[in-house]
Amino acid sequence: MEHLSQFVQLIFSGLTIGSIYALIAIGFVITYNITGVLNFAQGEFAMLGAMICISMVSLGLSKILAVWISVLFVFIIGALFERVTIYPARHSSVPTLIIITIGVSIALRGIALLIWGTEPRSLSPFTEGGALNILGAVIQPQSLWAIGVSFLSLLLMYLFFEKTFTGKAVTACVINGFASRLMGIQPEKMSLISISISAALGAVGGIIIAPISGASYNMGLMLGMKAFIAAVIGGLSNAPAAIAGAMIIGILESFTEGLWTSGYKDAISFAVLLLVLFFLPNGIFAKISGKRV
């Protein structure tokens, strides 16, 4: 019985962190497929979301309002980021694009340091109340919030991409940018929309992790890298697979931490990344196709 409760506990903490990685990873996938840019500043959007939300709450705003405002704020920052950097550099080479997004992430981290300092900040949980007991495992309500909010955001994304005209236009650009242009869709506009949405999703991820592990100016780097891994092992062109990849990474990490040591937690994730890149470069869920990188 003790084993079972430990198992449930680890699964839950894995799913919690996995759902946050999923939100950021989806941002990667959308951005990558439309603009061809692997956005290294994606993790910074999560950090900005968390920090802005915490500031709003400490100013006395209600939590719900603070969440909406900070997500909107990061959405606008994402749009600005696209117009100012990605758009003018859209014809550059891969190393140049990578370094431009790294430059943006350095700048955003610096700005955050300037505004909020190095002290880690925390946000109180979304709801009061003690821990839940499920099959002998102790689950914080915030974990359920994290999983629930991620699930809801991802569902909204699904509806947006499948049911609205704009969403379909964005999807069309993902599938074939050239053909979409022929059909009268402007890929530049879609790039703006997709990066703003990615930024907003990242912000949601940052906000829900803030009550669990706190927030600080440099939280974006590791979050971003983990989401990368999730996106890549799922396959960079496939959003549902990226979510599955995020869950796998989350669970793998929580099990490494729970059963072995937290020191090697990150190494395991990156080792999985390397294995997937070497042996299944299209992601673990990809069908075997002729194209191999």
Add this chain to the structure above:
Amino acid sequence: MRGEVQKIYNRSVKGIIFFAIIVFLIPILIPSTYVTSTLIMIGLYTLICTGLTMLMGYAGQISLGHAAFYGIGAYASSFITVKLGYPGIVGILVGTLFAVLIAYIVGIPTLKLTGHYLALATLGFGVIVFILFKQLKSVTGGLEGVSGIPSLNLFGYEFDTDFKYYYLIWILALLGILLARNVIQSRVGRALRSIHGSEIASDAIGVDIRKYKLQVFIMSAMYASIAGSIYAHYISFINPMLFDPTTSINFLIMSVVGGSGTIWGGLVGSLLFVLLGEVLKEVMPLLFTQASDQVQIVFFGILLVILLIYMPQGLAPGFEKLWNGMIRRMRGRDNDSYKKTVTEGDQREKKEIPAQAAGGGQ
């Protein structure tokens, strides 16, 4: 056509000689420990970034994990000298050997990848090695690192001042540039450029792309490892944070900002990176009374973005144009003296690539 090639060939030799003289004179003309220590760091970064420039600009391969090789050199040197008590030269050699071995093992599967995937794989490699530096406490001392690394003693000559390290590092950096130049202007260099142009086409005309990419990767790893070993002896204390993923990113930034299409890219990038850091450290407190460090980071990030949007080729090509223009003005119409440095075989080989040798790998 032939004359063009010779001009380019000769100019880069002149550049290196001219540059070597400047390097030699600086510490004599400006005897300041601050200047010397700053220039030592620039020299170290130049060595690393020259290797990275070759890998990126000529073979077209990106690496976000070079701090790992830098660290391997540093830790090998510290382990051999502090824990085992052997002289520093053994540390440098073991580090280099180790870096070559790891680059070989890691390179075979990694270099099959391209673009973003390659960047991620090298980033992953860098992070794993960084975590190993932190966790393998018996070898690396964990987060506390290793202190008391003795100064380098090469064949009875003790490197005990900044002044001596300055010359050691810059001689190595110059040799590194010279070697890179020779590789680039040889058969191998042409093969590399063709790989950068199109891997599939190069493969089709019989270029062994795997072999060449692996060779350059190993070479750049050696550069980084040697720089790491010397850094460890120079600074006498190392810890894992010196070799974290951010360091790898910095190396990449220096190479790209400098311009990865020319052999001078690594030098220009390192120079700019370190000098800008120093200048900002001085200027920022005057403009912003509080939190000047932070402003420096923001400023650096923004500058990087602007630079790359407007100069995606990096800075070195611009400098090169300036230098070539200067030479041309000084020499006037005199073209005949260029010819003697190029051998017959080289002339035949280099006929078709003059534009690229001058303007970068794109």
